[in-house]
Amino acid sequence: MNSEDTKISKDNMRYKFCPHCGGKLSLEETLSLSRLQCEDCKKIFYQNPAVGVAAIIIRDKKILLGRRNSSYRDMWCIPCGYVEYYEDAREALIREIKEETNLDIKLSIVFDIHSNFHNSAQHTVGIWFLVDEFRGNMTPGDDIEALDFFSTAEIKAQNIVFAFPTDVRVLDDLVNRGLIL
Ligand SMILES: [Zn+2]
Structure with a gap:
């Protein structure tokens, strides 16, 4: 399977809020990565298998x-x-x-x-x-x-x-x- 198919997207975000401060998580996309970042405290919310x-x-x-x-x-x-x-x-x-x-x-x-x-x-x-x-x-x-x-x-x-x-x-x-x- 291509990793493009399994990346985090707006449709499959499993988590919506920051576990550190409760702020809203937003999707941050680069060429090679797709990950969630807190809009308030700016922490990256890492999701690993x-x-x-x-x-x-x-x-x-x-x-x-x-x-x-x-x-x-x-x-x-x-x-x-x-x-x-x-x-x-x-x-x-x-x-x-x-x-x-x-x-x-x-x-x-x-x-x-x-x-x-x-x-x-x-x-x-x-x-x-x-x-x-x-x-x-x-x-x-x-x-x-x-x-x-x-x-x-x-x-x-x-x-x-x-x-x-x-x-x-x-x-x-x-x-x-x-x-x-
Ligand atoms: Zn936060």
Whole structure:
């Protein structure tokens, strides 16, 4: 996606007032940037994407997916979550996977990074990590209500619908690299 399509504009301003002084925010546009500035105290109101982290857990060349029960209900995703403001990205992922799957994981390298623009109210940057080892009694929790390992043929046969378009790109890359079937 072109970043022109996702810039802040008069039509998609999520915030109207300055968090510092309550003054009115106005749109300031330069050639390369589009951002909000307070008309009173002149502070720039920076808006940055949130960071999401996801764990690629593979067994017998099948990938672990979770069915969601809150946002994107009944859609599936690679188990993931947000990094809290004060939190290390890897620790956030280990915490999220414990909450959503009850598995204890050992992270390997970063497999992929994508910008996610599918939700205009919350842009994110997603980081997908490969998982070296996992153990424990797998049980769905938090906003995941079912968990299973899938090959891409099973994903197709069972009409699995993905919550996030970038998960589909990551799956394609995993197939191309021979990591999943
Ligand atoms: Zn202000």
